[in-house]
Amino acid sequence: MTLLSDVDMQNSRVTADTSLRLINAGPLTTIQDLGRTGYAHYGVTTSGALDLESFTVANRLVGNSVERPALELTLGGLTGSLSHGRWASVTGAPAPVTVAGRSVPDPYLFWIPADAVLNIGAPAVGLRSYLAISGGIVVEPVLGSCSTDTLSGIGPSVVQDGSHLRIGPAETPTWDTDSVFSRVPIGTARIRFRWGPRDELFTAEDKKTLVGSPWTVSSETNRVGTRLTGQRILTQLGSLPSEGTALGSIQIPPSGEPIVFMADRPVTGGYPVIGVVTEADLGIIAQARPGSKLALIPA
Amino acid sequence: MTRQAIHPAGDKSLLVDVGDGSAAALAAVLRRGRWESRLEAVVPTSSSVLVSARSARDLRDVEADLTALLEEDLLAIQQDLAGRIVTIQVVYDGPDLEFVAQQCGLTLEDVVREHTGTQHQVGFFGFAPGFAYIDGLSSKLHLPRRESPRTDIPAGSVAIAANQSVVYPGSTPGGWHLIGRTTTKLWDLQEEPPAKLAAGDRIIFESVGGTP
Numbered sequence: 329m330t331l332l333s334d335v336d337m338q339n340s341r342v343t344a345d346t347s348l349r350l351i352n353a354g355p356l357t358t359i360q361d362l363g364r365t366g367y368a369h370y371g372v373t374t375s376g377a378l379d380l381e382s383f384t385v386a387n388r389l390v391g392n393s394v395e396r397p398a399l400e401l402t403l404g405g406l407t408g409s410l411s412h413g414r415w416a417s418v419t420g421a422p423a424p425v426t427v428a429g430r431s432v433p434d435p436y437l438f439w440i441p442a443d444a445v446l447n448i449g450a451p452a453v454g455l456r457s458y459l460a461i462s463g464g465i466v467v468e469p470v471l472g473s474c475s476t477d478t479l480s481g482i483g484p485s486v487v488q489d490g491s492h493l494r495i496g497p498a499e500t501p502t503w504d505t506d507s508v509f510s511r512v513p514i515g516t517a518r519i520r521f522r523w524g525p526r527d528e529l530f531t532a533e534d535k536k537t538l539v540g541s542p543w544t545v546s547s548e549t550n551r552v553g554t555r556l557t558g559q560r561i562l563t564q565l566g567s568l569p570s571e572g573t574a575l576g577s578i579q580i581p582p583s584g585e586p587i588v589f590m591a592d593r594p595v596t597g598g599y600p601v602i603g604v605v606t607e608a609d610l611g612i613i614a615q616a617r618p619g620s621k622l623a624l625i626p627a
Numbered sequence: 628m629t630r631q632a633i634h635p636a637g638d639k640s641l642l643v644d645v646g647d648g649s650a651a652a653l654a655a656v657l658r659r660g661r662w663e664s665r666l667e668a669v670v671p672t673s674s675s676v677l678v679s680a681r682s683a684r685d686l687r688d689v690e691a692d693l694t695a696l697l698e699e700d701l702l703a704i705q706q707d708l709a710g711r712i713v714t715i716q717v718v719y720d721g722p723d724l725e726f727v728a729q730q731c732g733l734t735l736e737d738v739v740r741e742h743t744g745t746q747h748q749v750g751f752f753g754f755a756p757g758f759a760y761i762d763g764l765s766s767k768l769h770l771p772r773r774e775s776p777r778t779d780i781p782a783g784s785v786a787i788a789a790n791q792s793v794v795y796p797g798s799t800p801g802g803w804h805l806i807g808r809t810t811t812k813l814w815d816l817q818e819e820p821p822a823k824l825a826a827g828d829r830i831i832f833e834s835v836g837g838t839p
Contacts, residue, residue: 365667365668366667366668367756367820367821368668368669368670368677368679369654369668369669369670369671369751369752369825369826370752370756370757370820370821370822371752371753371754371755371756371757371758371759372756372757372821470816471816471821480755480756480798481798482756482816521637522635522637522638523635524634524635524636524637524642525634525635525636525641525642526634569672569673569674569675570672570673570751570753571642571672571674571675571677572642572668572670572671572672572675572676572677573677574636574637574639574640574642574677574679575637576637577636577637594753594754594755595670595752595753596670596672596751596753596754601636604635604636604637604638604640605637606637606638607637607638607639607683608638
């Protein structure tokens with residue numbers, strides 16, 4: 329084993345000490361990674377970044393491996409600073425970014441000098457933005473993941489005003505911001521889904537209501553589920569024996585208003601699932617903000 | 628097998644209806660099967676199993692395998708696989724013990740005898756992390772849930788409702804009747820796996836700490 333020189337020792341000490349100090353954490357900011365798989369049969373849900381594509385892009389741009397923990401911001405609202413300068417990336421819902429009071433023209437990849445105030449405002453469209461910092465957030469994994477499960481509380485706690493987050497050793501950014509494009513819906517979000525597993529329990533009329541209605545995303549929407557309001561699916565099936573719920577399941581509770589299960593969903597549910605959102609469109613529904621319009625389209 | 632059907636559940640998952648209480652058996656067989664490495668999740672409940680592939684492109688292979696498996700006698704296969712028996716030591720001093728005795732027309736001793744006298748079986752995990760529904764409660768102890776649930780049940784609380792028992796994992800609300808507590812840590816996030824119990828395990832509750 330090679331001994332580290334004094335300079336190396338000092339560098340590693342300095343990088344290990346890098347931290348992100350938050351003044352304002354925002355309405356709901358959580359630490360997320362690719363999620364916690366392999367424990368669903370023990371009642372532990374997946375969690376993880378809801379808009380996985382935006383999350384992984386942010387990590388790639390700052391040079392991190394894709395599974396490195398980053399921040400998921402809900403409607404922006406973050407103010408903070410870094411103890412040491414680092415490259416950073418903001419993706420997902422396009423939020424206005426300033427560093428030391430100056431607007432950042434390309435938030436996909438920008439430099440944050442030591443102690444400069446970083447501000448991420450509320451996005452004009454979309455719901456969730458991702459802040460990745462070169463080196464990633466260093467936090468103790470629970471059951472193999474650093475994601476916060478907002479339903480059960482497993483994983484790191486929700487990020488609070490005044491918290492300090494440790495940042496790992498810096499990586500080399502990748503610079504290919506030209507290849508980044510946003511899939512954040514503007515206007516009506518068109519979400520494709522596949523029928524089943526319990527579509528056969530519904531009438532043709534119910535199915536027509538599901539695909540033919542303009543839905544509005546409810547203010548009750550969170551990381552557990554995207555709730556839709558507008559029409560009601562009339563068939564009253566009540567509850568069924570509990571069954572496992574896939575990510576993106578469109579559940580019809582007794583109210584008749586659909587709930588689309590997101591990453592922090594309970595692993596089992598007792599209301600019938602009429603369809604499941606396609607894998608490709610999970611990231612789009614993750615960006616459908618309360619009050620916005622949504623259409624469900626059979627794939 | 629009575630009723631079996633494989634339903635689509637999105638790009639990566641299938642929901643399999645099973646009869647005869649063989650959901651845990653199917654899940655156990657799948658976990659030991661040749662596609663195990665391609666599966667992201669196998670979630671049994673009382674009458675179905677959700678099977679999720681890691682990748683959408685593996686779903687057809689998984690479905691073919693499932694179709695073949697459902698032709699087999701799953702319960703017989705599972706008998707060969709494991710069949711663990713776990714004893715859980717319980718101090719029967721829960722705050723609802725007297726209520727349960729009263730409602731069921733039994734003495735406190737009867738309640739303990741009924742709970743310890745039968746072999747129970749872990750049905751499935753759901754509701755919250757580490758929350759295992761344990762089947763096999765004596766019919767003399769069947770009661771509906773409490774009208775108003777408690778907000779935070781301590782870990783290790785042993786409770787009953789309807790035809791099931793549970794050992795609360797901690798940090799959850801709950802409407803079941805608390806009849807006792809165990810000092811055995813059945814749910815621990817620092818352990819791998821985090822649960823001491825698994826679906827299909829046979830459970831014996833043993834009374835320790837004297838009679839109530």
